[in-house]
Amino acid sequence: MKKTKLLALGLLLMCLQSCCPFLVDCENSDDDPVFSRYRPILLDRSNFENSVSLKNPTSINTSGKIYIKDDLLFINEVHKGFHIYDNSNPSSPTPIKFLEVPGSTDLAIRDNMIYINQATDLIAVEYDTTNGITITKRVINIFPELRSPDGFLPYNIPENNVVIGWTLIN
Incomplete structure (x- = not known):
């Protein structure tokens, strides 16, 4: 059960990280939105x-x-x-x-x-x-x-x- 929760959390974190280009400028990482x-x-x-x-x-x-x-x-x-x-x-x-x-x-x-x-x-x-x-x-x-x-x-x-x-x- 513990492995399943860790795997789900890992997948969730990977998914959130892939959203980075749409939310912020990941290279400059000032938390400025990408326009x-x-x-x-x-x-x-x-x-x-x-x-x-x-x-x-x-x-x-x-x-x-x-x-x-x-x-x-x-x-x-x-x-x-x-x-x-x-x-x-x-x-x-x-x-x-x-x-x-x-x-x-x-x-x-x-x-x-x-x-x-x-x-x-x-x-x-x-x-x-x-x-x-x-x-x-x-x-x-x-x-x-x-x-x-x-x-x-x-x-x-x-x-x-x-x-x-x-x-x-x-």
Whole structure:
């Protein structure tokens, strides 16, 4: 019986020790909690909702998914927006505009409506090469907060602020 209790206690201690990386920084062992190596980039709600705009073309830095709709090519600039190209000649696409959408991660296109995941919101945008863009609908807080690149959820975010990206803490 004594051996069983000692074995159970030993297993319990081993299990608790394996939890150490999730609870504290075991190497520094100051009993400081482990946090993300990234700091959230915030935008207050009213600026966030008015942040979608059409800009002149820019170079691609961090590309995400690619979408094709008719003669248009959309390339996601992760958490920043979408590069729009004239793809009528697929061997040489021509940059048209940059659709700035802070916090954007994905889009879907149906007919002439572009549905964009803008951080926590879903927006519906009409794009016309001559008239620009029109936001026709916004559904707020339909998606979860953006996670940091190392997998952490944001904490202590001030009220009426939205995480639109992450920056590495040096």
